[in-house]
Structures are given as C-alpha cells and as structure tokens.
Amino acid sequence: MELTVNLKWPAALTDPSGRRFGKPRSEGITMVIDKGLGPHAFEDLMATASDYIDILKFGFGTSPLYPAAVIRDKIELAKRKHITVIPGGTLLETAVAKDMVPAFFRHILALGFDGVEVSDGTIELPRSRRSELIRQASELGLKVFTEYGKKIFGSRIDVLDFAQTAQEDFAAGANLVTVEARESGVGVGLFDERGACREQDLTEMLKVIPNRGRVLWEAPLKEQQVALIKSVGPEVNLGNIPVQDVLALETMRRGLRSDTFELNSRSLSDYVI
Template identity: 70%
Template sequence: MEVTASRSTWPQALCDPSGQRQAKPRTKGCTMVIDKGLGQHAFADLLSTSGEYIDIVKFGFGTSPLYPLPVIRSKIELAIKHGITVIPGGTLLEAAVRLDLVPGFFRQVMTLGFTGIEVSDGTINLNRSLRSDLIRDAASLGLKVYTEYGKKLFGSRIDVDDFALTAEKDWECGAELVTVEARESGIGVGLFDEHGDCRDGDLSHILDVVPNLDRVLWEAPLKEQQVSLIKALGADVHLGNIPVQDVITLETMRRGLRSDTFNLQKVQVLDYMI
C-alpha cells in the first residue's frame, strides 16, 4: 500500500466510526465539563485540544467570585469563541438565595458575560415557586438555564417520581436540560452507590417514567459511569461534571474509538484487492 505525505486528514470514518456524532452546536450528546480552578493558560490549552468536544463549561461550586476579574472575563470570552456555553456553579446561586443577593448575582453574571446559569438545590431547600421564578428570570435575560435535581449529601438517592415531576415543571419554565446530581466525585450520590457503581434499578425506573430523556443531563465524572450510561442510553446521552483531562477520552467512547464502546462502530464492509 502506498502512503503519500500529502494527505492532511484522517479518513472521516476513522474519526467517527459510529457515524452518529453531531457537529457543534449540538442538540444531542452534549458534554459539560467542570472547571475547578484552571488558570488562563491551562484553560486555553484545554480548549485548543478539546474545545470541539465541549458544549458547556461550568466553573464549579462557588469558584467564580474568587478569580481576578480579568482572568474570569478572559476565560468566558475564550469559551464563547469556541461555541461553548459558560455557567457558574449552582452552589453560587444557592449562596445568593441564602444571603438574599439574587439580583446582585444576576447583575454580575450578565456583566461578566456568562451565557447560562445552573439552578440547583443540592445544599439548600428551594421551594417550587422560587425555583420556577429563578428559571424564568434567567431565561428572560437571555441566559440558558440548566437545572439540577438531587442533594449533595453522601447517601442521597433519587426519588424518581419526584424527579419526573420536577423535570417537567423545569422544562415548562424554560430549562434547557435537567441534570441528575452526582457531585464531582460520583460516589454515594444520586444514581451512583458508595462504590460509584450505577444503581441499575433506579436507572430503569427513570427510563420508564421520565419523559424527554433527550433533555436530561447525567453527571458522570468517572469513566465506568460514562460507559454504563453510553451503553444504556446511547452515544448521544448528555453527560456532565466531566474532568478536564477526560474530555477527549469521553469523546472516543462516544464514537467507538475505545474498547469499552468499540461495538458502537458502524461497520462498513469494504472490498480489498488481494
């Protein structure tokens, strides 16, 4: 076989053996990355290598106010240039609710150029009326709204029927996606047990009763969790809290370029001359 140096790209089918991945802006198979404090250079490096495969960047927890203003502005602007939605962590909004500083929260979100927010109640109790108001208020400002369901306390599990009702109301209020809580550890919270393994019974129940599964984002920071959800729901499942170093690894699994999901490949039969 003759190989010439003039070819500048990999064969298309080899880049995506599944033949299914959407280009950005994606409506299927979104990847949300959690940034826990990357500096400008590390963030730029992340986007230069993986920006094509990131749809949402969340500045985790309440980290956003701790950055020097020029740094956070630079990071937000760079993410937007790569077609990425940028949101502060839901814990920051929870703190604003607790401290009665919601107007100030929204003012600074808009000033800095964030393009979305996360509405959660993982640490506080947020009544339905206020949750709905926060979603509607953010949407009215032109922000994309990602809500989150579940508590952060170790051992917390999903009340599937309540999740279904909450998700339906969140979507009605204007939420883009509803996220299933798993924290950044993925252990002992929500869908995952104390070993980080998927609670298959809970997942099956969710699949039975929750409508619009294409509008659910599953936090799955660990590789085996990502594999389980891809196998159960397909390569186009929305996945979140992905560590920055694992973005390309996850993309290989979505495309069938890693042994764990190799069978996702759309096999083409080719004739070779012997």
C-alpha cells in the first residue's frame, strides 16, 4: 500500500511573516537585472525563481548584443511567467543622444518587450523631453519605469527634487519611479561609498513619497536589501537584484533568514511610513 505524501509546505513555514502574495503584485515588487545570462541559465532562473520576479531588466545596453533569436526566446519565456521585461535605461539614453528614439521603440516592440525604463543617469534630459518619452511609451502600450538620479560616483539625492520629479513622472504616465543605485550599489544615491544605507536620507525621502508602492529602490547588495526591508517592510519594491540572489531576497522578505527573522513578530505600524 502506497502512502500519499503532501509535498506542499505549511503556510506558516512558507511565509512566516504572512505578508507575501502571488503575482500580479502591486507591492513587494522584485526587479532583477540580467547582465548576459545564456539560454540554459535563463531557463534555470525561470524554473527556480520566476514566482518571485516581477520585472526583468536586460542591464544597461546589453539588449542589442544578443542574437535576435536568443533575446526573443528569453523575453517570451519571461512573459509566460508573468514577468514584465524591459531593456536598460542606458539604451534609451543612447537612442536619445543619437536621435533614434522612434527606431528604438519600434525595435523593442518587435522583440516583445512590454516595458521600458526612462532615465537620465548619464545624459541631461529636459523635463519636457522626459515627460514626452513617458507619454510616448505609454501610448505604445508599454509599462513605464522611470529612474531618478545620476550614475556618477558620489551623487546624492535631492529629496525635494525627487518628490517633484516623481509627481511629474506619475502625471505623465509612469508606473513606478526607481531610485538610482547602479548595479554596484556603491557611492550613488541612497548609499554611501561603502554601500551602506544613508538612514537619514531614507527617512526624509519616505516623508515626501505619497505612495511608497509606486517607488522602487535599486538595492543590489544584501545589506541594502535588509536595511530597506527593516525600515519600510516586506512590501518594499527592490530592484537591480542579481539573478543569483532572487531566492535569498525572498527569504528575507518572508522572515525565513536570520537577518529579518524579526519580521515574524512585527506589525505594519512598526515600520517607517
């Protein structure tokens, strides 16, 4: 006689925090940066971690370097897993600099991208042009994720300018506003030259954010992810997560790792709002 074994983990062990939900998520979004995974590695990523990825970004300007068939297959597989796929913002900045924005939009649509990142981390982009790009992408049916901040080492966040930029981006049609930290997470935006979170800057920014569910924080390093989860909560939106860290981040969101084990006994009122 065969014994029937229930392989489904009890809910209290799957998510001790009781705060995580399935896709589509409006909070607790995880954006992953792909800097050149091959087809087999990408399939492995989708097989093991797709449930915990909401947005997949082909980093900076890597998209044109793939064979067309490879990138189309990767995009198609990710979309089947209900993941929004976007090219890196630097590629659109290149298109702006080369006066090739229409060609850029035509090409990403043909490849199957369903989102786009609008940024000015490397170039100067007038406010009117930024809004125009957001509206243009939205009208094409793309989800728009804007980015605030410069990629220059030592650049800081002007809290009031961030609040104004976010408000105007949302008015133009942006879905989320991302706080720049590069893929290194060191010496840019919210993080100092050692990669540590500037806690006072974070507190000031949280005061001016009208809807924290519409702000995504680039946080590629574990210590940064821990700091934001502890300050904002498991529902914080995090980006530029390395592909190998997706499951590790999800355990921290759920209180399944010692770094955030305390989440299991905290309520929403315990977090900085």
